[in-house]
Amino acid sequence: MGQDQTKQQIEKGLHLYQSNQTEKALRVWMRVLEKSADPAGRFRVLGCLITAHAEMGRYKDMLKFAVVQIDTARELEDPDFLTESYLNLARSNEKLCEFQKTISYCKTCLNMQGTTVSVQLNGQVSLSMGNAFLGLSIFQKALECFEKA
Numbered sequence: 001m002g003q004d005q006t007k008q009q010i011e012k013g014l015h016l017y018q019s020n021q022t023e024k025a026l027r028v029w030m031r032v033l034e035k036s037a038d039p040a041g042r043f044r045v046l047g048c049l050i051t052a053h054a055e056m057g058r059y060k061d062m063l064k065f066a067v068v069q070i071d072t073a074r075e076l077e078d079p080d081f082l083t084e085s086y087l088n089l090a091r092s093n094e095k096l097c098e099f100q101k102t103i104s105y106c107k108t109c110l111n112m113q114g115t116t117v118s119v120q121l122n123g124q125v126s127l128s129m130g131n132a133f134l135g136l137s138i139f140q141k142a143l144e145c146f147e148k149a
Contacts, residue, residue, distance in 0.1 A: 006045070009031070009032045010032060010041065010048065012028055013048060025048075029049050029052075032045045033045050039072055042072050043069060043073060043076065047069065047088070050069065054092075060096070062092045063092035063093065066088040066091075067089065070082070072085070087105075087109050087125055087128070090109065090132075091128055094128050094131055094132055099135040100136075102129070102132035103133070106129040106132070109121065109125045110125055122148075123148075126146070127145070129145045130142045130143075130146040
């Protein structure tokens with residue numbers, strides 16, 4: 001599957017998803033994931049799958065796709081993709097109440113300063129970290145993170 005076809009199929013899945021045809025969208029995205037040789041397209045479709053599974057409450061599937069997305073980001077050797085994928089991994093662990101892992105992955109994101117995406121994602125990273133500290137009942141650190149967010 002070429003880059004243009006990958007992009008078209010991702011957009012088709014987004015349209016289906018926005019039309020509340022979630023299962024059809026997931027099937028389209030899974031086909032793209034299986035057939036696409038374009039790493040950037042695979043990264044994007046993994047982001048769609050992560051978001052959809054998060055919204056459906058399928059957090060173990062969300063985590064599974066987040067791990068694959070990290071591998072894809074490493075393959076691309078792009079720090080922006082890597083930062084975004086670590087945030088998705090942190091969010092997945094947050095949803096699964098793995099708060100120590102969430103904090104660790106959030107810190108990894110924050111240590112990747114200098115990337116274009118990291119500046120845009122800092123608020124979301126701080127929010128996830130705050131939620132993790134809240135889950136651990138470390139209220140002062142949670143408050144500090146929420147203020148940063």
